[in-house]
Amino acid sequence: NAGVMQNPRHLVRRRGQEARLRCSPMKGHSHVYWYRQLPEEGLKFMVYLQKENIIDESGMPKERFSAEFPKEGPSILRIQQVVRGDSAAYFCASSATSGGTQETQYFGPGTRLLVL
Amino acid sequence: QKEVEQNSGPLSVPEGAIASLNCTYSDRGSQSFFWYRQYSGKSPELIMFIYSNGDKEDGRFTAQLNKASQYVSLLIRDSQPSDSATYLCAVNRGANNFNKFYFGSGTKLNVKP
Numbered sequence: 001n002a003g004v005m006q007n008p009r010h011l012v013r014r015r016g017q018e019a020r021l022r023c024s025p026m027k028g029h030s031h032v033y034w035y036r037q038l039p040e041e042g043l044k045f046m047v048y049l050q051k052e053n054i055i056d057e058s059g060m061p062k063e064r065f066s067a068e069f070p071k072e073g074p075s076i077l078r079i080q081q082v083v084r085g086d087s088a089a090y091f092c093a094s095s096a097t098s099g100g101t102q103e104t105q106y107f108g109p110g111t112r113l114l115v116l
Numbered sequence: 117q118k119e120v121e122q123n124s125g126p127l128s129v130p131e132g133a134i135a136s137l138n139c140t141y142s143d144r145g146s147q148s149f150f151w152y153r154q155y156s157g158k159s160p161e162l163i164m165f166i167y168s169n170g171d172k173e174d175g176r177f178t179a180q181l182n183k184a185s186q187y188v189s190l191l192i193r194d195s196q197p198s199d200s201a202t203y204l205c206a207v208n209r210g211a212n213n214f215n216k217f218y219f220g221s222g223t224k225l226n227v228k229p
Contacts, residue, residue, distance in 0.1 A: 033217070042120075042204060042221035043160070056216060091159055104150065105206075105217060107159040 002027045004094050004108035005074075012114045019079040019086070021111045025094030032075040033093045033105060034067060043091065049075055082115045089113075117142050120207050122220035130228050135192040137223050139205030142186070149181060149188045150206040153199075154222065160204055164190065195227045 005024040013019050025032050031050055035043040045059040049069035060067065064082075069075040079086055089112050093105040121140050129135045139149075148167045152160035166172045166179040166188065178191040188207075192199055202222040209218065 035219075042122075043206075043217075043219040045216055045218070048216060104162060104165060106162065107152075110159045 004029075004092060004106055006090075006092050006108035006111050008111060009109060010112045010114070012116065013082050014116050015083055016081050019082050019113055019115075021077040021079075021090050021092075021113070022074040023077070023092030023094075023108060024074040025092075026106055029094035029096050029106075031095045031103075032069050033095075034075075034077050035091045035093065037089045037091060037110075039088075046077070079113075082113075084115045087113055087115045118220075119143065119218035120205055120220040122203075122205050122223045124221060125224040126226050127223055128226045128228060129195050131195060131197060133195050133227075135195045135199065135225055135227070137190040137192070137203050137205075137225065139188045139190075139207075139220055140186055141188070141205075141207045141218070143207070143209050144183075144186060146183075146186075146207045146209050148208040149179070150208070150217070151177075151179060151190045152204040152206060154202045154204055156202075163203075192225075195225075197227050197229050200225055200227045 004026050007022050033048050034046040037043050047060050047067045048056040064080045066078045089110045091110045092108045095103045095105050150165045151163045153163050154160045164179045166181045169181050172179045176193045180189045202224045204222045205220040206217040
């Protein structure tokens, strides 16, 4: 499967625990984007990363959220001390390059986070 | 004002009809425009993209762009029940924003058999 991969697909955490979401981009893609989607709402941009660099994190909450895309391995979105409001679907997308304005983003299946 | 606005719907059309989905955007400098389809509980799936004013056709789908009016639409001809989904409009504002997409909240389409 050469598509964008995310795991886990479903994640249940209790308030105060940590959630770690993983994303492996499509083969040949080096740019990763994380989005959050609340029920019945659109996608909200969180962060854009290239290998070992955070390019744009303007959509990330200032506290408890962090993201990385190491030289080896998947991109990881980490949420510390989760609260019920963090319950959402988290989607990862990838693109081949930053490509200016015509580069398409392809989405993974998402991780559904439920905070009890 | 939201970056990208869509009517949330639901838009109901009978099978075989033309479904027309609309999207407006606020930044006149926006460069490229994408339509994604999202089935309930699934991830967004790219349908079409358009960069230039005018129409772009792909099978039963036609994207229309009018940069002067800051308006982009998606027409679905011969609508099928399997087209029932939420359609997301995404806008890329240009090089200074890298490849950052702004999404509308989506229009829910119901195609009735």
